[in-house]
Amino acid sequence: MPDLARPLEDRAAPPPLPERKPQRPHILVVDDDRGHRLLLARLLDRSGFRPSLAADAAAALKLISAAGPDLVLLDVMLPGEDGLALCRRVRAISNLPIIMLTALGQGPHRVAGLDAGADDYVAKPFDPDELLARVRAVLRRARDGAAAAPRGFGPRGVRRRYRFAGWTLDVARREVWSPQKVLITLTSGEFDLLLAFCDHPEMVLTREHLVELTTGKPSDGADRRIDILVSRIRAKLAGESGGGGDLLKTVRNGGYQLTVPVTLESGA
Amino acid sequence: MSAADAAAPAAAMPPRAARGLGLVFRDSIALRVSLAVFGGLVLTQLVGFLLITGERLHVLPAMDARRLSATLDRALESAGAAGPAGPILKEPDVTGAFAADFAPTGEVFDPPPIHALRAQLMARAGGRYDMLLVEAPFPPEAGPPTTFRLWLRLAGTDAARRWLVLTVPADLLRRPDVTRLLLWWALSLIGAVPLSLLVAQRLTAPIRRFSKAAEHLGLDIAASPVPERGPAELKSAAAAMNAMQRRITRFVDDRTQMLAAISHDLRTPISRLRLRAEALPEGGERPHMIADLKRIEQMIGATLDFARDASAAEARCRIDLASLLESLCQELADLGHDAVYRGPAYLAFSCRPVAVGRALRNILENAVEYGGNAAAELIDRGDAVEIVVRDRGPGIPAAERERVFEPFYRLDRARSGSHDGAGLGLSIARNIARAHGGDVTLDNGGAGGLVVTMRLPRPAAGEG
Numbered sequence: 001m002p003d004l005a006r007p008l009e010d011r012a013a014p015p016p017l018p019e020r021k022p023q024r025p026h027i028l029v030v031d032d033d034r035g036h037r038l039l040l041a042r043l044l045d046r047s048g049f050r051p052s053l054a055a056d057a058a059a060a061l062k063l064i065s066a067a068g069p070d071l072v073l074l075d076v077m078l079p080g081e082d083g084l085a086l087c088r089r090v091r092a093i094s095n096l097p098i099i100m101l102t103a104l105g106q107g108p109h110r111v112a113g114l115d116a117g118a119d120d121y122v123a124k125p126f127d128p129d130e131l132l133a134r135v136r137a138v139l140r141r142a143r144d145g146a147a148a149a150p151r152g153f154g155p156r157g158v159r160r161r162y163r164f165a166g167w168t169l170d171v172a173r174r175e176v177w178s179p180q181k182v183l184i185t186l187t188s189g190e191f192d193l194l195l196a197f198c199d200h201p202e203m204v205l206t207r208e209h210l211v212e213l214t215t216g217k218p219s220d221g222a223d224r225r226i227d228i229l230v231s232r233i234r235a236k237l238a239g240e241s242g243g244g245g246d247l248l249k250t251v252r253n254g255g256y257q258l259t260v261p262v263t264l265e266s267g268a
Numbered sequence: 269m270s271a272a273d274a275a276a277p278a279a280a281m282p283p284r285a286a287r288g289l290g291l292v293f294r295d296s297i298a299l300r301v302s303l304a305v306f307g308g309l310v311l312t313q314l315v316g317f318l319l320i321t322g323e324r325l326h327v328l329p330a331m332d333a334r335r336l337s338a339t340l341d342r343a344l345e346s347a348g349a350a351g352p353a354g355p356i357l358k359e360p361d362v363t364g365a366f367a368a369d370f371a372p373t374g375e376v377f378d379p380p381p382i383h384a385l386r387a388q389l390m391a392r393a394g395g396r397y398d399m400l401l402v403e404a405p406f407p408p409e410a411g412p413p414t415t416f417r418l419w420l421r422l423a424g425t426d427a428a429r430r431w432l433v434l435t436v437p438a439d440l441l442r443r444p445d446v447t448r449l450l451l452w453w454a455l456s457l458i459g460a461v462p463l464s465l466l467v468a469q470r471l472t473a474p475i476r477r478f479s480k481a482a483e484h485l486g487l488d489i490a491a492s493p494v495p496e497r498g499p500a501e502l503k504s505a506a507a508a509m510n511a512m513q514r515r516i517t518r519f520v521d522d523r524t525q526m527l528a529a530i531s532h533d534l535r536t537p538i539s540r541l542r543l544r545a546e547a548l549p550e551g552g553e554r555p556h557m558i559a560d561l562k563r564i565e566q567m568i569g570a571t572l573d574f575a576r577d578a579s580a581a582e583a584r585c586r587i588d589l590a591s592l593l594e595s596l597c598q599e600l601a602d603l604g605h606d607a608v609y610r611g612p613a614y615l616a617f618s619c620r621p622v623a624v625g626r627a628l629r630n631i632l633e634n635a636v637e638y639g640g641n642a643a644a645e646l647i648d649r650g651d652a653v654e655i656v657v658r659d660r661g662p663g664i665p666a667a668e669r670e671r672v673f674e675p676f677y678r679l680d681r682a683r684s685g686s687h688d689g690a691g692l693g694l695s696i697a698r699n700i701a702r703a704h705g706g707d708v709t710l711d712n713g714g715a716g717g718l719v720v721t722m723r724l725p726r727p728a729a730g731e732g
Contacts, residue, residue: 033540035540036540036543077532103539123535125565126542128543183586183587183588184587185591186591186595190595238613
């Protein structure tokens with residue numbers, strides 16, 4: 001698509017065009033497939049983001065230091081230095097949010113990507129709406145994380161692992177390990193809810209707030225779902241010893257509360 | 269199987285011993301070895317037995333006779349000098365000897381063992397004495413007698429019939445105790461039975477280890493290599509087996525690599541098409557195009573899963589199988605399917621979690637897709653766990669049940685409706701179950717519908 005390619009490629013190198021509103025989040029797309037790169041840029045542009053494009057790691061690094069994007073969409077397979085190495089390099093010097101894109105599928109590659117310090121991982125081909133939702137979620141998390149600094153977790157880092165009452169919540173791998181080192185499986189809804197509790201330990205969270213935290217959308221009144229998820233989480237954490245079942249307390253007229261302190265391991 | 273296991277005596281642990289015996293009592297190397305050991309022991313024991321009894325029965329009496337006859341000769345000589353009566357000589361195995369001019373006064377008897385001795389003595393006497401009598405000791409001793417008296421009538425002294433009297437140990441007249449020998453021999457042979465079994469066990473332990481390792485390899489090509497130790501023959505067999513494993517692994521890796529490369533190269537253009545479809549006007553062909561792309565992507569994913577599982581590189585860890593199965597059901601239910609879980613709230617089990625999750629998801633998705641619902645049950649059978657998934661669909665005719673496990677096989681359209689899976693779900697599930705030493709089997713439920721059972725054996729303690 002040469003017609004589309006020209007203006008976008010041109011837009012990459014120079015500083016943001018004056019007519020672009022500064023509040024449009026700046027997304028750097030790093031992908032060696034030219035067609036894919038341009039189509040992604042068009043999607044982002046249409047969806048209220050400001051895309052920049054790079055075809056390899058060197059160009060990406062140059063753009064990161066020059067333009068300071070809000071988020072990087074990074075393809076794993078790049079000529080020369082691959083996406084994982086680039087991700088590690090960026091992570092070593094900044095907390096810039098990174099979403100890995102890959103054609104390698106899920107499974108071990110996903111873990112490798114997250115281990116390299118990526119905030120999220122999206123497999124090609126993806127549903128464009130889903131990608132946009134992930135981009136927004138990661139941007140929101142980055143903002144929330146910065147805002148959460150006073151809660152004692154320090155400046156926003158990549159959340160790797162939460163620990164509470166012997167339990168481990170591996171954020172990158174989306175795994176929950178019991179104190180007996182047994183892997184407990186939660187549905188993604190349950191995991192997101194438990195993650196929200198870990199993000200806000202020992203705080204009473206209302207159902208509305210929990211809906212917002214887990215879906216990113218304001219509560220539509222269907223908060224009964226939170227009750228169901230909480231009771232499911234309790235049942236699964238009860239596990240072997242029955243010890244994990246009462247970690248989530250029901251607060252009358254309030255909502256729910258994770259009753260134990262949480263420690264966070266961050267960094268790549 | 270550790271060295272300590274192998275060294276444990278067959279009788280120490282009943283189940284083990286039973287297994288060992290079971291192994292011995294069919295045509296096996298263990299049986300052959302134990303028979304060879306036992307046969308060898310019987311043979312050597314028999315030779316020893318014959319040698320000893322032969323000595324007792326023939327050689328020793330002859331030696332006794334020779335010695336006694338020499339003693340008699342000396343006694344006769346000194347008797348001539350000593351006069352009519354009185355002690356004549358002392359010798360180690362003759363506690364007393366005297367000449368007498370009267371016949372035996374005590375109880376004379378004729379035990380069979382003396383016959384051979386008498387015959388030998390008479391033959392050696394050269395006619396110097398013509399009668400030999402045995403007299404019990406007098407006064408009688410308490411218990412069995414320890415000595416006897418031999419009375420020998422000297423020939424040719426007609427005026428006064430003179431006797432030579434020797435006191436000899438009772439042993440000389442006792443029949444060699446062959447029955448006791450026989451008893452000992454039998455006992456030692458009975459003792460040789462467990463010994464030969466034990467030897468057979470120990471000798472065949474490396475072979476059993478080898479066959480076990482080979483069996484593991486057959487189930488899971490990624491299993492650890494067969495240990496190359498033990499006897500030279502086994503070492504070379506293990507080395508050959510390991511070389512084969514490496515070749516197969518390399519072949520599988522190459523194939524996986526190729527499939528991954530193909531799917532990678534396909535996914536980027538599909539992703540481009542997906543993004544282009546987004547730019548098409550709403551309605552019209554757009555939803556169909558997106559659905560088709562989704563289907564292509566799913567098929568690529570399933571193909572890659574199928575290729576990847578053969579190599580099973582994932583590490584085992586302990587997982588809560590109950591929460592895994594329950595979560596899979598809940599996720600299907602959240603999508604609007606009828607999927608329920610029944611079983612324990614918690615069941616720790618060691619396996620490869622991603623692989624087992626994929627297998628179970630395939631089974632559950634198949635159930636809701638083809639059967640309309642999925643009722644999953646988790647059962648702890650002790651040495652294994654079973655996941656049973658029932659649906660209320662049309663089931664699968666018995667003739668087709670094995671075929672649906674073949675990759676890319678699908679029931680004919682009339683039965684399966686318009687489902688467009690890649691036909692890999694059950695193949696993948698079965699591959700994963702088999703890589704765990706288990707299996708996936710199909711059955712038709714009593715009230716119609718399909719029953720899929722995935723059985724996963726519990727790994728032995730210490731093993732992964």
